[in-house]
Structure formats: structure tokens, C-alpha cells
Amino acid sequence: MPNCLPVSSVKLLLFPVAGLLLPACATTRPAAVQAPIRQVLTTQAAAWNRGDIPTFMEGYWRSDSLVFLGRRGPTYGWQQTLDNYRRSYPDATAMGQLAFSELRITPDGPQAAHVVGRWHLTRPTAGDVGGYFLLVFRQVNGQWVIVADHTN
Known part of the structure; x- marks a missing residue:
């Protein structure tokens, strides 16, 4: 079990039906976490490729506590992150195609989960750009959202 503390160190959940005591993280199945997160990223890429930054931003936590760490340093807050995207990518041509x-x-x-990966923008007129990212996801109100984004 990745990232689980020894049984003596974690709070235990009581499953009265089965009569078992299990560590709280024992129920985490990678596929149960990976599939919805992969869907968030697929939805974001599709929105980006339509030139739709507001829908792209639905993958982020709508909170002042969201943090985006890029080349210019940290940005805090969903609205500020949206504003930065709009400034940096004023139209669909500047946005290009995201993969x-x-x-x-x-x-x-x-x-909670984290994602490491590569991003690439294909932009015929402005030139291609790309790099790597580390995203921290949390399940908030039943939805997986990015709460921290470190992209370079």
C-alpha cells in the first residue's frame, strides 16, 4: 500500500459488517483515483483545444487557496490564475493545441493524488512550447480538482 503509515500510526476505520479493522488508506485503489483524474485532464485538454479557457479552468479548485507556480513565481487564487491564462493566451491561435x-x-x-507529466502546445504561428508539470489533486465536494499546479 503506497503512502500508508504502519497500522499502529493511523486512525483505524471500523467496518462493523465485516468485523475488521483496517488502516484508513487500505481502501485506496489506484484505478479508483486515476480514472477520474485522467478524465479531468482529458476534459481540460479538449477545452483548451477549443480555445475555451473558462471550461479548462473547471479542472482547478475554485478557491483563493489554489496555487499555480510557474516561471514568474507563485499565483494564488482561482480568479488570478484565470486572469493570467487570459493575458498569456489572448486567443485560440496563441493557445494552440494542448497535449x-x-x-x-x-x-x-x-x-488526494499527484500527477507528473509533460505538456506540449502545438502553435504553427507562435512556435511550439512545452515542459513538465506536477499537479496536486484533491477530491473536493465529490470532484477531483487541481489544488496546486507547478508547471514549467
């Missing part, structure tokens, strides 16, 4: 690759999705518990 994610080399995704490694690692559950950090039943409601």
Missing part, C-alpha cells in the same frame, strides 16, 4: 503525455498519477490517499 499531455507521460502521465504518472500517484494516489496519496483516498482523496
Whole structure:
């Protein structure tokens, strides 16, 4: 079990039907975390490729506590992140076509995970750009959202 503490160190969940005591992280199945996160990234790429930054931003936590760490340093807050995207990518031509690759999705518990991967923008007129990212996802109100994004 990745990222689980020894049984003596974790709070135990009581499953009265089965009469078992299990560590809280024992129920985390990688596929149960990976599939919805992969879907968030697929939806984001599709929105980006339509030139739709507001829908792309639905993958992020709509909170002042969202943090985006890029070349210019940290940006805090969903609205500020949206504003930065709009400034940096004023139209669909500047946005180009986004592709994610080399995704490694690692559950950090039943409601948290991190993703390491590559991004690439194909932009015929402005030139291609790309790099790597580390995303921290959390399940908030039943939805997986990015709460921290370190992209370079």
C-alpha cells in the first residue's frame, strides 16, 4: 500500500459488517483515483483545444487557496490564475493545441493524488512550447480538482 503509515500510526476505520479493522488508506485503489483524474485532464485538454479557457479552468479548485507556480513565481487564487491564462493566451491561435503525455498519477490517499507529466502546445504561428508539470489533486465536494499546479 503506497503512502500508508504502519497500522499502529493511523486512525483505524471500523467496518462493523465485516468485523475488521483496517488502516484508513487500505481502501485506496489506484484505478479508483486515476480514472477520474485522467478524465479531468482529458476534459481540460479538449477545452483548451477549443480555445475555451473558462471550461479548462473547471479542472482547478475554485478557491483563493489554489496555487499555480510557474516561471514568474507563485499565483494564488482561482480568479488570478484565470486572469493570467487570459493575458498569456489572448486567443485560440496563441493557445494552440494542448497535449499531455507521460502521465504518472500517484494516489496519496483516498482523496488526494499527484500527477507528473509533460505538456506540449502545438502553435504553427507562435512556435511550439512545452515542459513538465506536477499537479496536486484533491477530491473536493465529490470532484477531483487541481489544488496546486507547478508547471514549467
